[in-house]
């Protein structure tokens with residue numbers, strides 16, 4: 001049980017851990033590359049450690065040298081058949097992206113995950129991968145994990161994604177590396193493009209034309225990857241500082257890829273003062289130091305067009321909405337219902353326990369503010385982002401907020417509460 005006390009303000013400078021999406025991709029691409037890849041800033045969170053363990057089971061050598069991860073890849077189609085079930089833990093990215101790679105290998109594999117992941121939809125990747133020639137089965141008529149994959153020679157497809165999802169897009173593009181012909185994916189809206197950018201660093205070109213991406217089969221060459229700080233982790237600190245008047249926090253080295261940085265735009269629209277300093281590019285990813293000052297916030301409308309760029313930040317944005325003046329409406333976010341938990345109903349349930357009224361919609365939520373956050377006992381539902389969003393609510397509350405099942409924070413942000421403690425000022 002974690003007890004969070006209210007604070008007056010946050011002050012100081014810090015770094016958030018490495019980006020989860022980028023860390024997963026670095027291990028996967030390194031694993032199928034020829035030669036050695038070094039990764040700095042890798043996120044040692046539970047999700048990315050699951051990816052490492054899965055690739056180790058397929059013969060990939062992963063070594064830790066101080067803060068650097070060194071991976072000796074097995075080359076194109078060089079992975080070996082795993083002798084046991086691969087466990088993706090809580091990580092949708094591990095399961096879905098790895099399924100794309102496994103579909104192109106001449107062997108059989110089975111991937112499972114924890115209770116949450118086994119409940120999440122997998123037909124979204126199974127459908128296009130089957131079209132490419134992979135044989136994929138699973139529970140509930142092939143829709144849920146454990147998934148059994150019989151990979152083999154794939155053929156390229158052209159595929160229109162039913163939802164804007166980087167996980168589906170990446171699964172198909174990664175399978176495309178092993179397919180005959182040119183694979184094309186078209187998205188309804190732009191989702192995060194880390195796979196496309198990182199493939200460039202490994203020597204593979206992904207052509208972009210509006211919302212379409214194409215890739216040809218190709219062999220990857222090992223490289224050096226620097227993982228920027230995760231903007232999705234920074235979001236918890238940004239919201240806490242934004243809501244606490246008088247706060248001033250600087251977050252160094254944060255990834256500000258435009259497909260991910262909706263949280264900055266939305267907080268600015270709400271009235272937060274955010275300065276984006278020292279912008280630079282590292283390994284094809286834009287990064288910057290973010291400086292935020294807390295002020296009074298106003299409500300905001302967040303519609304479908306913004307959602308992919310801040311999908312993982314909505315739980316904590318709901319907390320900001322409770323503190324902001326006016327009515328915040330979040331719509332077009334039905335994907336939240338199939339994340340680690342149903343984040344619309346889980347957030348509404350937990351916010352209500354600390355006195356925040358939330359109207360849930362099928363595809364979002366409406367929150368009138370400002371509302372007083374009271375103390376209470378809440379449950380994380382085993383979802384790292386719910387746990388941290390409610391910890392932020394605790395910092396802003398009138399009384400103590402107790403959070404059970406809080407260890408899941410380590411899925412994406414090990415040391416979250418330590419960083420918060422360092423920033424507390426009064």
Ligand code: S3P
Nearest residue numbers: 021093164165166167168311312
């Ligand atoms: C991720 C993509 C997003 C995001 C998830 C990580 C990725 O999921 O919610 O936390 O690394 O590609 P979808 O692409 O399914 O929306």
